[in-house]
Amino acid sequence: MFTPILAISASLNDSQRIHALKVGANDFINKPFIEAELAARIKNMLLTQQLYQQIAMQKEALEKMAMTDQLTGLYNRHFLMPYVEKALSSAQRYNYPLSIVMIDLDKFKLINDDLGHDAGDKLLCGIAHILENNCRSEDAAIRLGGDEFLVVLPHCSLEQAKFKTETLRQAITELPPASHKTSASFGLSSTEEGNFIFEQLFSMADSAAYQAKMNGGNDICH
Known part of the structure; x- marks a missing residue:
């Protein structure tokens, strides 16, 4: 000042x-x-x-x-790395778990193709609203781009992350449009196994989300 x-x-x-x-x-x-x-x-x-x-x-x-996604108001990739590096360093130093949740919407392209991009944008904003309502002040909800989101959960074990993610999964299935089933595939990873390298945690969560999608979507894997 x-x-x-x-x-x-x-x-x-x-x-x-x-x-x-x-x-x-x-x-x-x-x-x-x-x-x-x-x-x-x-x-x-x-x-x-x-x-x-x-x-x-x-x-x-x-x-x-x-550092903000202009469509949804969530944080974007520019915010992610400085935040997550600090969060992981703190988790390792003070010995508490940190979990991340990868979210990949199911059949999002079909909604865009059938109903137009305005409907797709409304769905993305609806998901952002769900994430904001279910995140604590210390959590971070990030739109990675397209139909992919990431949630970082400090002081959160894998079991706790599963419970939180189930709440997200159910809420997303209730979003419009009514003519199309809305759902997402979720992948989880955690520092509980001693891994504090973000790139590896992200890769694990991304692979788990892919497995959830291969299971038919609307699923949670870790």
């Missing part, structure tokens, strides 16, 4: 003024001063402070936009 500093003194010579600026003052005024001049300098400094605040807010908004 930018806090402007105005130096006021009755004995500021050239070297002292330069020193004041070097150590953090943004402006200075000598005593005795005209009140109107003091007010003008303070006003200018407050305007500068507001400008800094606006820039900081815009920077924060741009960073959030860069």
